[in-house]
Amino acid sequence: MDKKTVGLSDTFKGNTAPKSFTKNPIRGTKFTIAISSAKGGVGKSTFAMNFALALKATGSKVGILDADIYGPSLPKMMSINEKPKSEDGKSMSPIDQYGVQCMSIGFLVDEETPMIWRGPMVTSAIKTFTQKVLWNDLDFIIVDMPPGTGDTQLTFAQEIKVDGIIIVSTPQEIALSDVKRGIRMFDKLKVPIIGLIDNMSFFESDDGKKHNIFGEGGVEKLATDYNKKFLGKIPINIDLRIAADSGKPLVEKSPDHKISKIFKEIAKKVKESFL
Numbered sequence: 001m002d003k004k005t006v007g008l009s010d011t012f013k014g015n016t017a018p019k020s021f022t023k024n025p026i027r028g029t030k031f032t033i034a035i036s037s038a039k040g041g042v043g044k045s046t047f048a049m050n051f052a053l054a055l056k057a058t059g060s061k062v063g064i065l066d067a068d069i070y071g072p073s074l075p076k077m078m079s080i081n082e083k084p085k086s087e088d089g090k091s092m093s094p095i096d097q098y099g100v101q102c103m104s105i106g107f108l109v110d111e112e113t114p115m116i117w118r119g120p121m122v123t124s125a126i127k128t129f130t131q132k133v134l135w136n137d138l139d140f141i142i143v144d145m146p147p148g149t150g151d152t153q154l155t156f157a158q159e160i161k162v163d164g165i166i167i168v169s170t171p172q173e174i175a176l177s178d179v180k181r182g183i184r185m186f187d188k189l190k191v192p193i194i195g196l197i198d199n200m201s202f203f204e205s206d207d208g209k210k211h212n213i214f215g216e217g218g219v220e221k222l223a224t225d226y227n228k229k230f231l232g233k234i235p236i237n238i239d240l241r242i243a244a245d246s247g248k249p250l251v252e253k254s255p256d257h258k259i260s261k262i263f264k265e266i267a268k269k270v271k272e273s274f275l
Contacts, residue, residue, distance in 0.1 A: 025161040028135030037168045038178035040147035043199040044168045045073035048144040053251040054267035060139040063101035068146040069122050072106030079247025091132045098252045126155045157189040164194035171218035195229035203236040
């Protein structure tokens with residue numbers, strides 16, 4: 001008896017092929033940069049908040065859109081406990097914090113309320129945040145995406161004009177295997193990848209010795225293998241975690257901290273690629 005190979009049917013593959021969509025820019029913004037991670041728990045949101053504040057430090061007008069509907073981080077990390085205002089009952093004004101315009105589903109629900117939403121509701125929320133929020137003359141809007149390659153990523157890739165993606169990963173092999181899928185997805189959907197970030201790259205002990213807790217060099221090698229730019233390494237640092245938990249990201253709380261300077265160098269590098 002002939003053995004059959006189990007795989008995706010041609011019909012299924014055809015249904016998942018990229019389709020043509022009209023991509024709309026986010027109103028009130030010049031450039032949209034999405035921060036993505038194929039694997040959860042790699043520090044994507046911490047990176048997004050600090051990166052946005054580092055861009056602000058270069059003199060740019062910046063906004064942050066928390067697009068992680070199921071696990072919003074922005075309210076806690078940016079210490080925002082108020083709801084956005086609406087003058088007409090249809091549009092919303094972003095909340096300004098630390099000189100950055102902010103919007104999150106977390107502003108509209110209680111902290112402990114789970115978002116038990118199916119894909120179409122998530123897509124509807126994303127469209128509201130991109131088309132009905134009154135973003136005010138931003139140079140850059142930073143979109144903190146949820147982990148993975150699901151509905152939110154597809155909505156942004158297919159219907160929103162995304163000028164570039166930054167992919168955040170640890171150097172751990174289990175994380176990198178998912179990053180490969182993310183790179184292929186964004187390439188397939190023709191969304192430009194600005195570059196890759198090696199987050200939690202190493203831990204430096206008090207004696208100055210570096211400990212590669214999650215491995216070494218994997219993100220940079222992956223960037224080379226897929227012909228993508230490597231944007232830099234961010235080490236594990238307790239001050240970064242404490243600042244995030246306190247509601248004032250490190251770049252804002254301690255702008256001269258060595259980790260803050262790394263974020264500012266990355267922000268400068270990314271900004272120069274747009275201007």
